[in-house]
Amino acid sequence: MGLTRMVDFDRFSSADADETYAYMTRRLTPHRMKLAERGPLAARVTSVDVGGVLIADLQYGAEVTITPPAESDYYLLHLGLSGATTVATSGDRRALDAQSLHVTSPNETVVFHITRACRHLTVRLPRKQVEQYAANVLDVRLREPLAFAPVSRPGSPLPGAWRDVLLHILAQIEGAPQMATTRLYEQYARVLMEMLLGGQPHNYADCLVHNGAGISPRHVRRARDLIEASLDRKITIERLAGEVGVSVRSLQNGFRQFMGVTPAEYVRTRRLKRLHAALQAADYAVSVTDLMLETGITNFGRFAHYYREQFGCRPSETMRRGHEGRRGAT
Secondary structure (H helix, E strand, C coil): CCCCCCCEEEEEEECCHHHHHHHHHHHCCCCEEEECCCCCCCEEEEEEEECCEEEEEEECCCCEEEECCCCCCEEEEEEEEECCEEEEECCEEEEECCCCEEEECCCCCCEEEECCCCEEEEEEEEHHHHHHHHHHHHCCCCCCCCCECCECCCCCCHHHHHHHHHHHHHHHHHHCHHHCCHHHHHHHHHHHHHHHHHHCCECCHHHCCCCCCCCCCHHHHHHHHHHHHCCCCCCCHHHHHHHHCCCHHHHHHHHHHHHCCCHHHHHHHHHHHHHHHHHHHCCCCCCHHHHHHHCCCCCHHHHHHHHHHHHCCCHHHHHHHHHHHHHHHC
């Protein structure tokens, strides 16, 4: 794991914006901070750093905009405790609250609009450490970077469990510092990574062990590959089952057991993600309808509803923001 440093616990408070910015840059990560109005802050930060795994309970006490760097060394995870925070990514804007965990994977750009009463938990996990742990647990070679869905699934138990574990760690090290051994917090780091891999969707989720049932069987993996290669065409469960040599019931049960969704739900999710990426990169000559058809979507109204549920906006809004983002970069 590489966690050899002693546990580093710290408390910070300040009314000075420059002092707060310098502290957060040093303690958490370099970033840009912009105040909505002149005046003092009421910044309060409680944090623990174990070999680069940093947990911070923080509040600024003022309305600020925070832009972390789009860099490749860390995963940053955020969970709201109180107040209102808006998280803006390319084409999307969401509220950060106690019911949703937001994950910024390396090289993703995100902007946080934080109100005066906001308090939230932030965790910084080193990329190398998470990817090494994932490769060992999933028993796969990571041929592409590990990337998590930016927001936890609606109704997921992960945000609540994540909050409870983080607050426990902070309270325990403050209340029983004599127990703050490096070995103990190595275990805490493993718990956090295990929760993240098991509870947050990611691009290696099909390799994950679900409910102790083992690695997903060959027919499920084969069906997944066929789906990826056929998203622009009509896909039926009957054809998939025939292609992989199992009954329809076996394929449906395999997807539910090892991937947590039905084959139809998996197809829909993959099409939505492909559509989302295409909308962000679309030029001005392409329409939303064109991109839907290219992604195998024919029921436009229903998929527009699913799209809004998953990404928090209409497909046309994602396309427009993509256009605006490229204009602003030129």
